[in-house]
Amino acid sequence: MTDYRVRLPVYEGPLDLLLFLIQEDELDIYDIPIARVTEQYIAYLELMQELDLAVAGEFFVMAATLMEIKSAMLLPRGDVPKAEGLEDPRALLVAQLLEYQRFKGAAGELAAREAEQSSKYPAGGDGRFSGGAASGESIFILLDAFRGVLARAPEARDVVPGLRGPTIEDRLAYVRRRLKDAGGRVRFDALFEGPRIVIIVTFLALLELLRAGECRVRQDRTFDEIWIYPTLALV
């Protein structure tokens, strides 16, 4: 995988991933099935490593924490007085998740205010800054959808020997062309075709374009289709 190594940064943290897993399966945050969540968490971590994304070290610390909690859950706690809520090995993590969720909620409301304010143009000129790409949706929504695409992809061994492997530049051009040809949005899974390696590099190219602010991802409701929108620069 060295020939297309791009080391795209993942800006989200481990708490984002945990909240994503909890919300996706509509789990009770106060009673997290820790074994199941740990397993899913590690599966995502492995996928991110396979894609060679620049995953923050905190992801691995969290993986260790989850496994620690998982084994602590297996210990008999019969002697512990029931009133002592803190004796639940998950308590600290749950408190941290709840606190983080509060700010995430506030951030969501702020983003809505930002969207409204950005459609008001001030008198006397626009002193607003430019630059700094917004991804639109969490990378985990993309990774989740990408897992589906990968699962349907042909096995790795169908790569024709001697053929030059796909490069990130090729696939950047491909995604740009698809967005341009569509004249609007492109469905996420419609971007991926061909051998597994092509699919993986295409996904990395898409992440790069998102990072650069050339396109945005939109999924209006959970379980709805994911769409890629070109930003104005592309049209």
Place this chain on the structure above:
Amino acid sequence: MNADDERQDLPLKNVVEAVLFVAPDPLPLKKLAALTGASPDELRTVIGELQGEYAGRGVELAYVGGGYRFYSRPEYAPWAKQVLPIERGPRLSRAAVETLAIVAYRQPLTRVAVEEVRGVNSDAVLKTLLDKKLIITDGREDAPGRPFRYRTTKKFLQHFGLAALNDLPSLEEPETGG
């Protein structure tokens, strides 16, 4: 008749309207008072009248980031953006808005305090927010290493269309789903 007399003859409401029309930034009440010599109460009255007169028009007079400013209404954005010479930049990233939210509610606070909530290194995102002047440093924490503390700026309020910090969305029940 000297110039001062002439000025006094002009309606305060029109003076306020004119200066707000050309000002490159939101004008605080204090500044309007210094410009016009009118009292804050007088100014509030004429601003209220202006806001009433602009109801139902293409522009509105809003109180944002500690001052008053005229804005085109959001529904006219499709036309407004066509006449601006410079393309507006994309909005802030999720990580940036999230970090701003934490700084806004907990300020002043250190990088470590931000990271305790986010659970991930926030060095780069704080630097971006500093570069964009959405946050500034506000002294140092009396702790080992004397780390910087951060707080949000007026530009932050303007960017999000907030009148003041107490105009922030409430931070009570966590949001679910979405």
